């Protein structure tokens with residue numbers, strides 16, 4: 001099959017545009033959409049120091065590569081990758097290794113921080129001790145640690161590898177849960193004290209395209225899923241969106257555009273509140289004690305209860 005734009009051999013069929021693309025035109029198109037997303041929401045501004053949340057999975061590895069390729073030459077910008085080691089035996093160590101390799105090859109600063117060092121426990125230990133779901137601990141502590149580390153490194157933005165599939169799943173999921181407040185949290189935010197602004201440069205590219213882009217650049221991509229990953233409702237939404245997109249190509253973009261049209265209303269309905277500093281750790285929180293400190297207290301209490309029983 002020939003490329004729809006030139007005479008070269010096509011490597012990818014882009015369903016939403018009904019085009020066959022050769023390697024060069026696929027890469028060009030992918031990078032164009034990354035730049036478009038970046039511009040649309042001012043994800044990268046003059047003199048930014050951008051922290052990249054680099055788990056070592058396929059999305060974040062591709063993100064680090066493409067940001068470095070598109071913006072790495074700009075002298076006013078600066079990149080640093082942060083890998084959070086949650087402490088998941090068997091799963092995390094290989095991806096930490098990949099993150100090390102990728103940043104070394106890109107010549108990008110890289111910092112690895114662990115749950116064990118910061119919270120005194122690995123995720124595996126938290127799951128044994130506590131009664132919450134693994135993803136609750138993981139989500140809260142990872143966000144906390146990423147924000148804290150990014151801020152301490154002097155970062156002005158925190159980029160994550162969420163792609164179009166991830167973002168549209170979250171949008172639809174919040175609709176289906178009638179959780180419009182949570183939907184509003186997806187609105188790109190203004191600067192808040194202590195909170196590093198999160199940006200998603202891959203929000204306009206399909207997950208499949210992220211993989212193909214990574215493979216075309218020989219990036220070390222892993223497809224292993226976290227052993228704790230358990231999101232039954234999200235999985236249903238993912239499968240539905242997949243089938244819908246398959247039948248009516250481009251509909252994931254419709255979901256994204258619908259959300260974007262709602263942004264002015266969402267901003268009005270849920271204005272951003274002034275954040276305070278957590279009374280325990282100083283991290284930003286709506287009020288009082290932050291979620292991470294609350295969970296940590298619970299976990300410590302259950303550890304003491306367990307040691308008293310012995």
Ligand SMILES: [Zn+2]
Nearest residue numbers: 003006022025
């Ligand atoms: Zn071509």
Ligand SMILES: [Zn+2]
Nearest residue numbers: 278281290293
């Ligand atoms: Zn706290």
